[in-house]
Amino acid sequence: MLELSLESVSYSYRRGHLAVSDVGLTLGTGVVGLLGPNGAGKSTLMRVLSTLARASTGRVLWCGEDIARKPDALRRELGYLPQDFGVYEALSAREFLAFLAAVKGLPARSVAGRVDACLEMVGLHDVADRRLGDYSGGMRQRVGIAQALLNDPRLLIVDEPTVGLDPEERARFRHLLAELAGQRLVILSTHIVSDIEASAGELAVMAGGRLRYHGAPETLIAAAAGHAWSWTIPSDRLADVRARFRISRAQRRAQGVEVRVVGERAPSADAMPAIPDLEDAYLWLLHRAGVEA
Numbered sequence: 001m002l003e004l005s006l007e008s009v010s011y012s013y014r015r016g017h018l019a020v021s022d023v024g025l026t027l028g029t030g031v032v033g034l035l036g037p038n039g040a041g042k043s044t045l046m047r048v049l050s051t052l053a054r055a056s057t058g059r060v061l062w063c064g065e066d067i068a069r070k071p072d073a074l075r076r077e078l079g080y081l082p083q084d085f086g087v088y089e090a091l092s093a094r095e096f097l098a099f100l101a102a103v104k105g106l107p108a109r110s111v112a113g114r115v116d117a118c119l120e121m122v123g124l125h126d127v128a129d130r131r132l133g134d135y136s137g138g139m140r141q142r143v144g145i146a147q148a149l150l151n152d153p154r155l156l157i158v159d160e161p162t163v164g165l166d167p168e169e170r171a172r173f174r175h176l177l178a179e180l181a182g183q184r185l186v187i188l189s190t191h192i193v194s195d196i197e198a199s200a201g202e203l204a205v206m207a208g209g210r211l212r213y214h215g216a217p218e219t220l221i222a223a224a225a226g227h228a229w230s231w232t233i234p235s236d237r238l239a240d241v242r243a244r245f246r247i248s249r250a251q252r253r254a255q256g257v258e259v260r261v262v263g264e265r266a267p268s269a270d271a272m273p274a275i276p277d278l279e280d281a282y283l284w285l286l287h288r289a290g291v292e293a
């Protein structure tokens with residue numbers, strides 16, 4: 001059994017300003033998507049969960065142990081891919097991972113086998129001896145996951161891993177995260193809704209430092225029923241409509257622009273009710289919370 005429990009966790013960088021405010025959450029195995037606009041407090045919360053920062057108030061329990069008191073109990077089982085993960089370009093993936101395995105204190109006799117296994121898991125086995133300088137962005141992110149897996153962690157934290165990846169690499173990466181979840185807890189922070197749709201069974205939404213939603217993506221979608229419309233407008237009205245309504249997306253059509261609007265009521269008599277998707281539901285949640293997307 002695995003459990004990560006957050007009890008009224010807050011964190012402030014400066015006196016008064018709470019980057020994370022009173023977050024309570026209990027998580028088990030599976031992929032949890034942590035979604036929120038820029039500045040929501042996701043990275044700060046991830047740093048607290050990975051013991052890089054200490055909660056100002058509240059506590060975090062990893063399998064019942066307070067991580068502020070016994071950080072090593074969590075660290076031993078933690079794999080972490082930070083937002084600004086960098087590689088040594090002159091090394092091959094195999095050399096780089098062997099280096100990190102030694103730094104992490106893996107027993108020397110098990111390093112080669114573990115590096116091989118991690119390369120295999122992320123699908124880089126065939127290119128393991130190429131210079132990292134020649135890797136694509138997606139391949140480097142997979143190296144990032146491979147290094148996070150070296151100690152076979154039960155808690156894997158990945159912060160905005162899909163930023164800068166092309167659609168194919170992004171799809172592959174999402175698939176990989178879902179595959180890794182099995183017996184682990186994977187916390188995936190992102191501001192990209194489709195990352196969640198593709199890989200997370202559970203969703204936590206943060207905005208303005210607060211937890212605004214925790215549950216199944218489908219439940220959030222159900223709560224937005226009756227609050228989404230599809231509306232086709234002339235192209236030259238788009239800027240005005242954007243300024244007046246919450247738009248989850250806009251698509252050019254032969255007759256103008258089709259926009260998805262979320263809100264309390266229909267934006268116009270000629271707007272058609274639409275079945276909300278996760279993007280609509282997320283925007284609706286932020287709207288109700290009174291925060292910008």
Ligand SMILES: Nc1ncnc2c1ncn2[C@@H]1O[C@H](COP(=O)(O)OP(=O)(O)OP(=O)(O)O)[C@@H](O)[C@H]1O
Binds near residue numbers: 040
């Ligand atoms: N080192 C820091 N010093 C002071 N304030 C900070 C620091 N890092 C973040 N903040 C502030 O804390 C709040 C939460 O930021 P955080 O980076 O955790 O959000 P985020 O959801 O991860 O956003 P992003 O996607 O932009 O990284 C913001 O108001 C931010 O300006």
